[in-house]
Amino acid sequence: MNTAVGIVGAGPSGLLLANLLQQAGIPCVVLERGTREYIETRPRAGVLEHRSVEALKRHGLADRLLAEADRHGSCEFRVNGRPFQVDYADLYEGRTHYIYPQQEVVKDLLGAFLAGGGDVRFEVPDAELHDLTSERPSITWTSPDGTAESLTCDFVAGCDGFHGVSRRSVPEGAVSNVVLHHGIGWLSILAEAPPSTRSVIYALHERGFAGHMLRSATVSRYYLQVPVDESPDDWSDERVWSELNTRMALAEGNWRLTEGKIVEKRVLDMRSHVVEPMNHGRLFLLGDAAHIITPVGGKGMNLALHDASVLGDAFALHYGSGDESLLKSYSDVCLRRVWRAQEFSHWMAGMIHTSAEPFHARLAQSRLEHLLESKAYRSTFAQNYVGV
Numbered sequence: 001m002n003t004a005v006g007i008v009g010a011g012p013s014g015l016l017l018a019n020l021l022q023q024a025g026i027p028c029v030v031l032e033r034g035t036r037e038y039i040e041t042r043p044r045a046g047v048l049e050h051r052s053v054e055a056l057k058r059h060g061l062a063d064r065l066l067a068e069a070d071r072h073g074s075c076e077f078r079v080n081g082r083p084f085q086v087d088y089a090d091l092y093e094g095r096t097h098y099i100y101p102q103q104e105v106v107k108d109l110l111g112a113f114l115a116g117g118g119d120v121r122f123e124v125p126d127a128e129l130h131d132l133t134s135e136r137p138s139i140t141w142t143s144p145d146g147t148a149e150s151l152t153c154d155f156v157a158g159c160d161g162f163h164g165v166s167r168r169s170v171p172e173g174a175v176s177n178v179v180l181h182h183g184i185g186w187l188s189i190l191a192e193a194p195p196s197t198r199s200v201i202y203a204l205h206e207r208g209f210a211g212h213m214l215r216s217a218t219v220s221r222y223y224l225q226v227p228v229d230e231s232p233d234d235w236s237d238e239r240v241w242s243e244l245n246t247r248m249a250l251a252e253g254n255w256r257l258t259e260g261k262i263v264e265k266r267v268l269d270m271r272s273h274v275v276e277p278m279n280h281g282r283l284f285l286l287g288d289a290a291h292i293i294t295p296v297g298g299k300g301m302n303l304a305l306h307d308a309s310v311l312g313d314a315f316a317l318h319y320g321s322g323d324e325s326l327l328k329s330y331s332d333v334c335l336r337r338v339w340r341a342q343e344f345s346h347w348m349a350g351m352i353h354t355s356a357e358p359f360h361a362r363l364a365q366s367r368l369e370h371l372l373e374s375k376a377y378r379s380t381f382a383q384n385y386v387g388v
């Protein structure tokens with residue numbers, strides 16, 4: 001088999017890129033480790049920035065999202081039970097977040113690509129990349145019926161997340177890995193419970209951070225700051241709800257979370273990782289394959305979509321006129337935005353978490369006080385939060 005671009009991974013980055021190539025008349029094949037059902041039901045992120053939605057809109061990929069997503073322009077910091085609302089849409093050109101679960105983004109992008117005749121191979125767990133620095137790299141794999149397959153292409157787009165084959169296929173020393181371990185864990189909880197709030201809550205409490213994120217009318221996500229080596233098995237459902245209620249309690253009144261069935265419980269290790277540059281030979285890395293960011297600030301899926309949008313434009317120019325300039329600047333353009341997001345996420349992480357380290361604890365306190373007191377500081381927060 002031959003194609004122009006072989007795409008490994010059918011997450012938000014791979015599927016947006018596939019749609020952009022299809023719309024530009026550039027052939028591509030998508031290889032995905034999981035089944036269609038797996039990718040269409042895998043709950044992860046749920047917050048789209050204004051500019052991500054604008055990019056999807058430009059390509060006619062946002063119809064259901066615009067009809068169904070809730071829009072949020074405000075979030076709450078709850079500091080030892082005292083609520084403080086930041087109306088970030090008012091502070092930054094009326095821009096809002098769109099609350100739309102990641103699996104719905106995937107469903108829409110996959111549906112559009114397949115409706116246009118797109119080629120997606122599911123259940124490909126053993127893809128291998130070859131000759132990435134040659135003119136014609138290739139991908140080999142075994143199809144579900146046991147047939148050995150091979151795809152030769154002009155370029156490979158590695159969209160298969162942090163643990164995928166693409167990042168691993170770059171030889172040692174060919175790129176730099178810039179890494180930070182924050183030493184913080186989040187117990188991430190997904191529950192079949194309607195939201196108990198109209199906007200995201202970041203609760204800062206002496207026992208540690210707690211977060212309430214919105215996903216849909218019937219499902220909510222919550223986070224609890226825990227030690228990195230914590231086991232989710234130590235957290236019974238009763239303990240989760242009790243701790244969330246303690247850390248999020250209001251100083252006045254008897255506000256409580258609406259509880260529901262917990263359907264996912266896992267511990268996330270807060271870490272940041274950036275691969276520089278985001279390409280090697282004819283392999284381009286996108287999304288989590290190129291960069292991991294902490295969930296603080298909700299940037300991961302948005303960065304993945306941005307990478308796809310930049311690379312889609314670069315391929316359109318290359319195949320349209322032979323101009324390689326956008327392919328050459330792909331990594332620099334994406335990394336600028338990646339580092340802006342990393343800085344913001346790091347700044348915010350330093351403000352919302354409880355630290356046993358007195359210096360960090362005082363910095364967090366000062367940062368928070370400044371946010372509550374200074375409109376200029378809040379405006380900068382708003383710009384970065386909803387997308388510069």
Ligand SMILES: Cc1cc2nc3c(=O)[nH]c(=O)nc-3n(C[C@H](O)[C@H](O)[C@H](O)COP(=O)(O)OP(=O)(O)OC[C@H]3O[C@@H](n4cnc5c(N)ncnc54)[C@H](O)[C@@H]3O)c2cc1C
Pocket residue numbers: 008009010011012013014031032033034039044045046047102124125126127159160161162163164165166188286287288289295297298299300301302303304
């Ligand atoms: C609990 C949680 C909450 C989050 N919350 C937010 C949030 O609120 N906002 C936000 O913006 N981001 C958030 N993120 C981050 C966001 O989910 C990721 O940044 C995003 O999924 C990255 O998209 P991607 O396309 O790069 O990769 P992925 O979504 O990881 O997709 C990669 C795809 O590649 C496939 N694959 C993997 N290996 C192979 C292989 N070897 N061969 C073929 N296919 C392969 C996988 O099955 C998957 O379908 C969150 C993440 C988690 C875990």
